[in-house]
Amino acid sequence: MAELLIxxxxxxxxxxxxxxxxMLEGGAVAISGGSIVEIGATAELEAKYPNAQAIDATGRLVMPGFIVTHSHMPYVLGHNMPVDFSxxxxxxxxxxxMGWEWLEDITTQEGVYAATRYAATKMLKNGxxxxxxxVEGPNALPGILDASAKAIxxxxxxxxxxxxxxxxxxxxHILKNISVAxxxxxxxxxIAFFKKYPKGGGRLEGRLGLHTAFTNSRPTMERARQVAxxxxxxxxxxxAEIPRAFVxxxxxxxxxxxxxxxxxxxxxxxxxxxIDLTDEDVAILARNKVNIAHTPMTNSFGGNGVARIPYMMQNGLNITIGHDDFFTLDIAEYLRYAFLLHKAHNANAMLLPIFQVLDMALGNAARAMGLQNQVGSLEPGKKADIIIIKPDSPSPVAPCSALSYFDMTFQGRQVETVLxxxxxxIENGRSTQVDEEDIAKQCQEQAKILWRKTGVNI
Ligand SMILES: [Zn+2]
Known part of the structure; x- marks a missing residue:
């Protein structure tokens, strides 16, 4: 039985x-009950599942959806905000x-809801x-996570x-003013969120956020682990986004x-x-099997330096891609930047071939989130989280060129259908779930409200 056949x-x-x-040319994916039941040749699966509704993917790529492991969706309210750089x-x-006074500390639940609806939809549209x-926003407690959850x-x-x-x-000031309360x-x-959305309960679940070692005391860190x-x-x-010496x-x-x-x-x-880690620090992360969310664009923007991703890979760390929502939400930009940055930084074109970068946003990311049995690849039994891409390419996208397509040509807007x-x-590049014009308008309204609080006259 299958209800749907791509x-x-x-x-x-x-x-x-x-x-x-x-890589299967003329391939098909059969879906039932939200999961993949079979992958094979189109003719075979058509014969086997004659009653399934069909999505024709002729001339298109069919692959698992991408996974982003570090995100602050309300940050989109700060996109393009006029900032007094002096x-x-x-x-x-x-x-x-920029991060706290002008953004997080003046974030409201209405802002979180509007920004999260906008950012999540944009991410989906881009695969x-x-x-x-x-989620961050200390003056929007309690209930800020309810606003985020509703939007998601x-x-x-x-x-x-x-x-x-x-x-x-x-x-x-962070160095002078802290509160365990x-x-x-x-x-x-x-905790309130974990109770409402228990682990394994569906498409939304919890992951405890511990801001940093720098902004917390030893007892709070211990308590966070207990709660998790x-x-x-x-x-x-x-x-280690900030200099090691501070901590x-x-x-x-x-x-x-x-x-x-x-x-x-x-x-x-x-x-x-x-970023700022010694070899001993990397060894500690490796022996604890910690997963890394590499955020190269934010780190470049903040002048924080370049994380030693190739070295961490050599040491067996699981590397994934995060994006912090600072820039466009086109996953292609983050993949391409990660692909290029380490080559330039180390003057070595052999570093981070595209297959490693793709793994960072697929299988590695699924493992990092503990979802490796559900998402990150197309396999029978996994969730049918699938994207269909219509490549806009000057050259053929075939099995011999499909991986290179992702570093040379892919843009998020080439994603056509998302399951x-x-x-x-997402169908024909448009959300089937929300009114995109409305969410863009609401998000802009909330951005205006936030900007005004920082003194911007708009
Ligand atoms: Zn962050």
Missing amino acids: KNGLVLTFAPDALTGQ QLHDFWDMLQK VTTVCEF LETGIRAQVGYEVTERVPGG NAEQGLEEN NEYGVGIQVHI VEKHGMSAPQILEETGVLGPDVIAAHC VDGRVV
Whole structure:
């Protein structure tokens, strides 16, 4: 039995990975009950499932949806915000002013809802079917995660969501003003969410957000791990986006060292950034099997340096792609930037071939989120989270060229159809779930409200 048959496409299974995955010309994927039941030649599957509704993918690529492992969707409200750069002297100012004062601290639940609806829809339209979302907004508690969840459920994307646990006090200087009670409030927000969306309950589930080792004390880190274990959820955390010396000054040790000591690290952890790390720090992350969310565009924007991704790969770390929602939500931009950056940075064209970059947004990312049995590749039994791409290419996209297409030519707008749980959520490049004009308008309204709070006259 199959209800749906995607047929006549160039099927890229990416199972078990991009390099060795099967490429099937004239291929078909049969779907039933939201899952893939069979992959094979079109004629064979047509004969086997004569009553299935058909989606014709002639001239198109059929592949698993992309996965982004680090995201702050409400950040889209800050896109293009006029910023007084004379107030920003270094990354610390960028974080304190641009990140916190001018964005997170004045975020409202209405803003989170509007921005998340917009960002999740954009991600879907560009071929991202799963996202790990890290919500921040200390003055929008409690209930900020309800606003995020409502938007995510409406758009049709698959997500793990958590709220940042932080001792940072909004409005105060981070080095002088911290509060354990603030962290406790963040934990409560996560716990309330885990109860509403228990692990394995569907397309939305929790992942505890621990802001950083720098913005939390040892007891809070220990408590975060306890809560994650109690609810059977993973942890997401920022590591080493800021200089290593800052954390050493605060805790007497580096972020990986104190996160290991407090029991936070483990194979269920996704650590974003991971830039200023020593070889010993990398060894700590590797022995704890921590997953890395590489965010090269944000790190370049903030002048934070370049994470040593090739070195981390050599040391066995699982590398995935995050994007922080700072720029366009076109996954192609993030893939291409990661593909190019390490070659330029190390003057070595052999680093990060495209198959490794694709794995970062597919199989590696699924593993990092603990969803490797559900998404990240096309295989019978997995969720039917599938994208159909109509390449706009000057050359043939065939089995011999399909991987290179992703570093040379692919753009998110070439994604035509997107299925999540076997349901078509994007058809002919448009959302079937929400009114795109309306969500863009609402998002712009919320951006205006936020900008005005920063003194922008609009
Ligand atoms: Zn982040």
